[in-house]
Amino acid sequence: MDEYLCLSTTVVLTPRRAGVVDGRDNVVEVLLRVQAPDAPAGHAAQRPPQAIALVIDRSGSMAGQPLAEAKRCAEYVISRLRPTDTLSLVQFDDRVRRLWPAQPLGDGSVQRAAVEAITEGGSTNLHGGWLDGAESLGTVAGHGLKRVILLSDGQANQGLTDPAKIAAQCAQWASRGITTSTYGLGHQFNEELMIAMARAGGGSSYYGDTAADLMEPFERELELLGNLCLRELRLAVQAPDGVEVQVVNDLPRTEGQWHLPDFAWGAEAWAVLRLKVPVTSLPPVGTAATLVRVSVSGRTPDGEAVQLERTGLSVPVLSAGSFNALADDELVTRRLIELAAADALTRIRAAAARGRWKEVDRMLEEASRQFAGNEWVASVLAAMRSIAETREIERAMKEMMYSSTRLRDRLALREEGLQFSVDDEAQLPTFLRRKRMQGKSDKQSGPTA
Incomplete structure (x- = not known):
């Protein structure tokens, strides 16, 4: 480049x-x-080789559709890589197994077969799986992009389980040029751990509310990696x-x-x-x-x-x-509103964690009034209110945390307009869309009430 x-x-x-x-x-x-x-003309053809480690949870809770969708996402990643890109494959439950070492992809047929053969297993040694993925990329020469992509639906209950220590290791590997992105599935995984790993590891954090919502986050990240400046x-x-x-x-x-x-x-x-x-x-x-x-x-x-x-x-x-007599700059004000909304969601999530649903309802109502002038933030809060009405605490906790994180660290279109339009957003690359619900694909979420 x-x-x-x-x-x-x-x-x-x-x-x-x-x-x-x-x-x-x-x-x-x-x-x-x-x-x-x-983007310069032909930039996609000039993209340097990448090195990806796919680390897939195959614990018992992944049985059925979750594992099937995870394998479909892995096959999608393989389909988006080039023969000269490097790929390693790791599966984990209570044991960690490297299915394929970090080698150039070639035609991908062997790697696809390895993914297809993954079956469900036992408990969750999340740290061990992630670490094996990072170590596999440690053998890759050069300074190009090297990223561990970790997918799990559960809690780290085998091996190292301390979130602070795991995140610290992610930071150490990031300092060596090996970054981490995390993908959570469903309502049972530890969102604090998954977000902390990606935050410390220099990557991105995503989640899918259901297995059917997983594909869009993978599309989002791979589209970003293919267009990196x-x-x-x-x-x-x-x-x-x-x-x-x-x-x-x-x-x-x-x-x-x-x-x-x-x-x-x-x-x-x-x-x-x-x-x-x-x-x-x-x-x-x-x-x-x-x-x-x-x-x-x-x-x-x-x-x-x-x-x-x-x-x-x-x-x-x-x-x-x-x-x-000076006027406030509109764009600066809008970004400050987004950050204030992120802080509000963090406080509301803390109330939800204590089961104080009346307080959650009141705080969401107040935030909706406070931020009514920002169309995107208003749509996010409307989605939160619909989730809070269900009293599904795990779903509410995850959506609030991922939405708060995205409000703080999102990429923006360079010439982003002041208004939020669902139709206009759909025309943007996936990594630039201001989603209303982070755990739902745009196709799944539908209009927000």
Whole structure:
């Protein structure tokens, strides 16, 4: 892939209001957008080889349709890879078995046969299965994309089961260039563990409410991987002395840098910075205050390191009257609303976990009123209310957690409009769609009441 094209990625900083007030402390909210250029002609044909480890839960709870759909998804992954791509296959229940080592796919016939032969087994050594998948990719040469794709419907009840320790191992493997995406199925898997693994492991987290909903998440990830512009994005922020910086998205952070999601041609990764600017940091009225400087680094799909041009933000110091006359930027406001809705869903999920359904109903009603002006958020909350009415606690817990996560870390279309239209969304690549329900495919979910 042409590194020059990746370097034409731009970093844009937009404050909610283009100024600060003289004579007092200020809180300044800034939208950072990392924007990819349009895809170059023939980019799909130029995609460098990828290495994928498919790790499939075959525990007893997967018997029947869940395992059949998991195998169908695995075969779909195989069909989307190229003969030069590397694939390893791992199955696990209480025992881990590597069905196929990390080797070039070729025509895929042997790997398909291995997938077809998977049958249900015993309990769930989730960590052991994932680790074998990661280790299988450790033998693959080069710096191209290497990803473990883990599918499970259950709890980790054999081998290492501590979520913090498992997530820490995912982070360690990610630092070696082997990332992790997780796929949960149904209502019994541990969503905290699966999301933590993907978050620490530099991949994506998905779930299917039913086995029939599994295929769309696989399509979503493979479509993204086939259109990658940059991966392993890292955000470094520098602010003047005394200025405090918070990343409102609550993105993962290591070694003083925040992790942005991998992103595709024509898309943008984003974060909202909240800057606390003390009055002592402000220059006189009428002059410009430098608030922050940012730098973004990453890798091209074939592993070449890229450092984007540093970007800074300065705004004028204004009188209170002049500042109050400024309008809020619509896009910054919309992203802040999404993040506030994510926080609300986290609080509502905590109430659901305690079985306080009247409190859940009240909080959802309040959130629906508060965020009624944002069509996408309103549609998400409407879906949550319909789920809450069923009092299915496991389903509600998962949908709220995955929706909250997606509100915080989603990729956006580079020129995303302010309005949310279901028909317009259906025309977008799957990885850019603002879904109303994360556990349902668009075909399965239907209109939201």
